[in-house]
Amino acid sequence: MDKIVKGPSTLFLPKPVALITTAHGGRDNVMTAAWVNVVCMEPPQVAVSVRETRFTHELLSASGEFVVNLPSGDLWRAVDLCGMVTGRDRDKFELAGLTRERGREVEAPLVKECPLNLECRVNASLPLGSHTLFVGLVLVVHLARECQGERGRIRVERFHPYVLNHREYWDMGSRLGYFGETASELEVIP
Numbered sequence: 001m002d003k004i005v006k007g008p009s010t011l012f013l014p015k016p017v018a019l020i021t022t023a024h025g026g027r028d029n030v031m032t033a034a035w036v037n038v039v040c041m042e043p044p045q046v047a048v049s050v051r052e053t054r055f056t057h058e059l060l061s062a063s064g065e066f067v068v069n070l071p072s073g074d075l076w077r078a079v080d081l082c083g084m085v086t087g088r089d090r091d092k093f094e095l096a097g098l099t100r101e102r103g104r105e106v107e108a109p110l111v112k113e114c115p116l117n118l119e120c121r122v123n124a125s126l127p128l129g130s131h132t133l134f135v136g137l138v139l140v141v142h143l144a145r146e147c148q149g150e151r152g153r154i155r156v157e158r159f160h161p162y163v164l165n166h167r168e169y170w171d172m173g174s175r176l177g178y179f180g181e182t183a184s185e186l187e188v189i190p
């Protein structure tokens with residue numbers, strides 16, 4: 001494969017797209033984040049990297065809590081909008097047509113329209129430069145019933161997740177295989 005050599009950058013794809021909700025002192029907010037992922041299994045933890053200038057950074061630092069809301073592809077326009085406008089002086093839920101839903105463990109609201117919501121409490125934060133990495137312990141998970149399949153399977157086709165590929169939102173396409181599929185074939189590999 002012929003490669004172009006580039007300087008250091010954050011070029012990395014695909015990235016998941018999430019809505020991060022926060023609340024503190026009678027205010028709440030919703031912000032789009034693509035620098036978000038799972039970082040530990042036991043105990044379950046996720047991390048999000050938030051620029052210090054964001055209103056979300058302020059609420060998250062003050063409250064020590066956040067919710068990661070994973071949207072379906074049909075929400076992409078609302079999600080894009082929540083990444084274009086600050087909630088410092090306007091209600092982005094209203095602007096983007098999103099609905100607040102009460103969580104169980106944290107003050108930050110869930111986004112009702114998102115099929116998956118992870119309520120988190122900050123376990124560690126690490127200032128990295130422009131962004132702070134917030135690692136959150138997952139306290140409760142909410143999954144849309146219609147996305148729950150048999151034997152713990154997630155019905156991905158109903159969830160309809162999507163990703164950010166550089167500066168474009170893309171659908172996930174079709175299934176390539178199963179997790180661990182190669183392991184079942186190991187015995188026949190000479």
Ligand SMILES: Cc1cc2nc3c(=O)[nH]c(=O)nc-3n(C[C@H](O)[C@H](O)[C@H](O)COP(=O)(O)O)c2cc1C
Pocket residue numbers: 017029030031032033034035036049050051053054055056057079080082083084085086087088131164
């Ligand atoms: C697709 C997308 C992904 C984004 N990912 C991040 C991110 O991971 N971290 C971050 O700090 N800002 C990210 N942003 C930018 C913020 O969402 C944006 O600055 C937002 O207006 C901040 O809102 P707030 O001031 O209400 O917190 C992203 C924006 C978009 C559109």
